[in-house]
Amino acid sequence: MDISLQNVEYRYQVNTPFERLAIKDVSIDIPSGTFLAIIGHTGSGKSTVLQHLNALLKPTEGQVLIGERKITPEKKQKNLKEIRQRVGIVFQFPEHQLFEETVEKDICFGPMNFGVSEEEAKKRARAAIGQVGLPLEILSKSPFDLSGGQMRRVAIAGVLAMEPDVIVLDEPTAGLDPRGRKEIMDMFYSLHGTRGLSTVLVTHSMEDASRYADQIVIMHNGEVYKKGTPKEIFSSPEGLLKLGLDVPEVVRFQLKMEKSLNIRLSKTCLTMDELTDEIAAVMKRGTAT
Amino acid sequence: MTEPLVELKNVSFKYDAEAAYALDNISFNIFKGEWLAIVGHNGSGKSTLAKLLNGLHFPLEGSITVGGISLSEETVWETRKKIGMVFQNPDNQFVGTTVRDDVAFGLENHGIERNDMVQRVTESLEKVKMSSFLNQEPHHLSGGQKQRVAIAGVIALRPDIIILDESTSMLDPRGREEVLETVRELKRDYHMTVISITHDLEEASKADRIVVMNKGELYREGTPEEIFQMDEELVKLGLDIPFPVKLSKILREKGLPLSRHYLSEEELVEELWTSHSKM
Numbered sequence: 140m141d142i143s144l145q146n147v148e149y150r151y152q153v154n155t156p157f158e159r160l161a162i163k164d165v166s167i168d169i170p171s172g173t174f175l176a177i178i179g180h181t182g183s184g185k186s187t188v189l190q191h192l193n194a195l196l197k198p199t200e201g202q203v204l205i206g207e208r209k210i211t212p213e214k215k216q217k218n219l220k221e222i223r224q225r226v227g228i229v230f231q232f233p234e235h236q237l238f239e240e241t242v243e244k245d246i247c248f249g250p251m252n253f254g255v256s257e258e259e260a261k262k263r264a265r266a267a268i269g270q271v272g273l274p275l276e277i278l279s280k281s282p283f284d285l286s287g288g289q290m291r292r293v294a295i296a297g298v299l300a301m302e303p304d305v306i307v308l309d310e311p312t313a314g315l316d317p318r319g320r321k322e323i324m325d326m327f328y329s330l331h332g333t334r335g336l337s338t339v340l341v342t343h344s345m346e347d348a349s350r351y352a353d354q355i356v357i358m359h360n361g362e363v364y365k366k367g368t369p370k371e372i373f374s375s376p377e378g379l380l381k382l383g384l385d386v387p388e389v390v391r392f393q394l395k396m397e398k399s400l401n402i403r404l405s406k407t408c409l410t411m412d413e414l415t416d417e418i419a420a421v422m423k424r425g426t427a428t
Numbered sequence: 429m430t431e432p433l434v435e436l437k438n439v440s441f442k443y444d445a446e447a448a449y450a451l452d453n454i455s456f457n458i459f460k461g462e463w464l465a466i467v468g469h470n471g472s473g474k475s476t477l478a479k480l481l482n483g484l485h486f487p488l489e490g491s492i493t494v495g496g497i498s499l500s501e502e503t504v505w506e507t508r509k510k511i512g513m514v515f516q517n518p519d520n521q522f523v524g525t526t527v528r529d530d531v532a533f534g535l536e537n538h539g540i541e542r543n544d545m546v547q548r549v550t551e552s553l554e555k556v557k558m559s560s561f562l563n564q565e566p567h568h569l570s571g572g573q574k575q576r577v578a579i580a581g582v583i584a585l586r587p588d589i590i591i592l593d594e595s596t597s598m599l600d601p602r603g604r605e606e607v608l609e610t611v612r613e614l615k616r617d618y619h620m621t622v623i624s625i626t627h628d629l630e631e632a633s634k635a636d637r638i639v640v641m642n643k644g645e646l647y648r649e650g651t652p653e654e655i656f657q658m659d660e661e662l663v664k665l666g667l668d669i670p671f672p673v674k675l676s677k678i679l680r681e682k683g684l685p686l687s688r689h690y691l692s693e694e695e696l697v698e699e700l701w702t703s704h705s706k707m
Contacts, residue, residue, distance in 0.1 A: 181570050181600050286471055314516070314597050316469045316627040317668035343600045385601045388671040392693055399697045400704050411678060419682040422704060 140206040140225055140304040140337065142169040142192055148200035149187050161187040162361045164201075169339060171304070174331055176340045176348035179358030180383065185341050188358065192307050192339060193226035194219050206304075224253045227303035231310045233294035234287065242268070242285075243278040246297045253301060260300065267296035272326060288319050295323075299330070305337040306330075312344070324351060345387045349373060349409050357384070374407040389414045432457035433588065433621055434481065438490035441480060450476045452644045453490070460588075463615060463622040465632035468641030469666030474625045477641070478593045481623070482513050495588060509538070512582030516594040518574035521581075522566040527558060530566060531581045538585060552580040555617075556610050572603025576610055583614060590614070592624040596631065604628075629662075629670045633691050640665065652691055672696050 147165045152158050162184040169175050169192075179185045190196040191203050194210050203210040205222050230236070239245035246267055247260035255263070268278060271292040277285070282293055291311075298306065308327065312320040328351050331338045342348055348355050349369040357365040357372065359382055365372060372379075376386040376394050386394075389408055397403055402421060408414040434457065441451040451473045458464055468474045479485045480492060483504035492499040494507040515521055524530030531552055535545045553559045556576040566574060575595055582590055592611065596604040608631065614620050624631065632638050638655045640648040642665050648655065656662070656673045663669065669677075672690045680686050685703070690696035 180602060288470055314594070316666050317629070318663075318666035319470055383602050392671070392675065392697075395693060396697050396700060399701050402704075411674065415675065415678045415682050418679060418700070419684055422684055422700065 141171050141204070142206075142226070142305060142337070143167070143204040144188070144191060144198075144201070145204070146201035147188075147191060147198045147203060149191070149196060150199045153199060160361060162358075165358075165361075165363055166201075167356055167363065167366070169305070169337055171337055172335060173354055174328075174338045174340070174352050175354045175356065176342060176352035177356045177358060178342060178345065178348055178384065179364075183358040184361040185358050186309070187361075189228070189307055189309060189339070189341055192305070193228060194222050220253060224301050225303050226305040226307060227298040227301050228307040229295055229298050229309065229311055231313060232291075233298075234282075234290035237282040237290060237294055240281060241278065242280055242282050242293050245282055245293060246278075246300050249297050249301045263300040263302065264296070267300040268293075270299055270326075270330060271296045272322070288315060291315070291323070303336070305339065307339045307341070309341045310343065311340070312342075312347070327351075343385075345373075345385045345390075349387045349390075357382075359384075369409055370407060373409060393417075431460060433460045433495055434458040435493040436490070437492075439480065439487045439492060440489040441476060441485060441487050449644050451480070451487075454646050455490075456639060456646060456649055458589075458621060458623060460621055461615075461619050462636045463624065463634075465635035465638045466623065466625045466641060467627055467629065467632050467638060467667060468647075469627070471643075472641040472666075473644040474641045475593055478513070478591050478623070478625050481591060482511050483508060509585065510587055511589045511591060512585055512587040513591045513593060514575060514578050514582060514595040516597055518571045518578070518598060519567075521578045522574070525565060526563050527553065527566060527569075527577050528562045530577060531584050534581050534585050548584045549580075552584040553577075555583060555614065556580045570603060571599045572606040575599065575603070575607045579607070579610060579614075583618070583620075587620075589621045589623060592622070592626070594625055594627075596626070596628065604631075627667060629668050633670045640667075653689075656689060656691065 144165055144167045148163045149161045150158055151161055165188060177185050177188060191198060194205065194216060197210055197212060197216065199212050208222060210216060237245050239248060243261065243264050246264040250260040250263055251257060264278060265275060268275060273289060273292050282290055285293065312323050315323065324347055327338060330336060340352065352369060355367065355369055355372045356363055373386055373390045376390050379386050389411060393404060393408055393414060404417045404421065408417055437455050439451055439454045440449055442449045466474045466477060480487060483499055486501065495510050497503050497507055499507050522530055523533050528549055531549045532545060535548060556579050558573060558576050558580060566577065596607050599607065611622055615622050626632055633652045635652060638650060638652055639646060640655060656670060659669060672693050676686050676690045676696055686699060
């Protein structure tokens with residue numbers, strides 16, 4: 140399912156003294172199958188953009204196309220259930236939203252809420268628990284007896300069980316240790332491929348954005364500052380650094396080294412392997428191109 | 429680093445319902461004025477350790493001494509004056525309706541006299557560079573600002589030790605740097621002892637000493653140089669290797685004659701510069 144934000148503006152609390160412009164003139168295309176990363180500081184408008192992806196917010200200007208549906212400021216939307224089922228959002232610290240007596244009931248809650256039969260929901264729960272890498276036995280446990288990492292996976296399984304076409308991840312690895320972080324991201328990346336999902340990742344981690352995403356959007360002060368492939372985004376890191384944003388470690392190191400040695404490597408490196416090959420070549424040759 | 433400020437001797441602890449020990453026979457010392465990083469995977473026992481140090485739980489076996497006082501239910505109010513704690517979630521540490529009230533809360537609890545209190549609130553907020561937010565409501569602040577206010581609340585009580593329990597893990601990169609910079613200044617100006625519980629290895633690489641926890645046991649302790657020699661062993665423990673160390677390792681594998689593993693990017697760049705300019 141394609142999603143497209145077209146010149147979207149959003150103001151909170153319009154016509155009150157608290158009116159505040161959160162995003163303006165935001166245009167982002169998310170064709171079916173894209174892995175998109177949205178990056179920006181706290182307060183840059185990322186979360187506001189995110190809430191337009193499944194019509195939790197209605198733009199105050201511009202329009203949002205979600206599949207066949209068109210969300211505009213003028214029209215009051217009815218029957219948004221289908222959108223909510225097809226675009227699943229995994230919010231930050233999703234484990235805080237677990238509430239049922241058993242893991243199985245918790246995972247079934249979403250699909251049943253969308254009208255799926257109990258039998259079908261249980262079938263989906265079994266599939267989803269496997270997809271997030273947990274054993275079937277866990278279905279009968281209380282979610283509150285699990286470790287933090289397991290709870291997060293259960294919450295994610297709850298979103299997968301709705302069988303969405305698009306999955307939106309808001310800082311999915313916050314608070315996890317390095318291994319947990321890698322496991323969760325690899326899991327999403329493989330689900331993205333095997334289930335033919337579109338994935339939208341909202342993150343602070345430039346490493347994750349450059350490793351997993353096809354497209355990156357940088358938000359700054361409520362506007363799209365830059366969009367492109369990881370290579371395009373990180374080939375001019377100075378601009379990002381000026382905004383106080385991070386760049387991936389590899390990119391940062393390349394920049395530092397080029398400045399200090401007064402050389403240019405032949406390309407922008409995004410992986411450790413590319414970078415070390417380039418450095419080794421330069422050091423062996425003694426000069427740079 | 430002379431006398432131990434905190435001593436842990438054969439400390440074991442488990443939560444009521446659990447069969448396994450959350451902490452198993454832990455012994456080490458924390459010295460006055462040092463920055464000690466405690467690292468470990470989720471569930472390794474590092475946060476439990478922090479809770480024991482602050483008397484939120486008590487050891488089942490073994491003993492903890494803080495500034496010469498043996499920590500127990502009787503002495504906990506005494507030792508808590510020496511230790512201030514900053515928790516993980518910036519949204520969970522506010523009690524006051526304004527920044528000023530929030531910092532005053534701890535002081536009121538300790539029965540500090542009003543004039544002294546006003547003075548200390550002002551001073552602490554200045555120290556964390558949050559003076560211009562005195563009357564703001566806490567929920568309007570960024571994550572990094574909230575954590576700095578939490579730190580102000582802690583230092584207003586003049587503790588000897590500050591424990592950061594994953595205090596930067598929910599912040600964006602800028603917020604993280606703000607908080608760490610604030611703590612570095614406090615350590616320098618007030619000679620505070622800092623215990624930072626983290627799985628951010630970059631952060632740990634700047635500590636004086638690192639304790640590595642694994643499955644409730646103390647796995648290793650040493651300087652950052654010593655700990656990062658562990659290399660792939662750290663990855664097996666669910667941790668990571670800091671970027672400059674990883675990079676120098678691969679460069680050596682690719683045939684560059686680097687003399688050692690570098691802990692900072694600056695050192696590594698300098699080494700590259702030196703050998704490049706010789707050519």
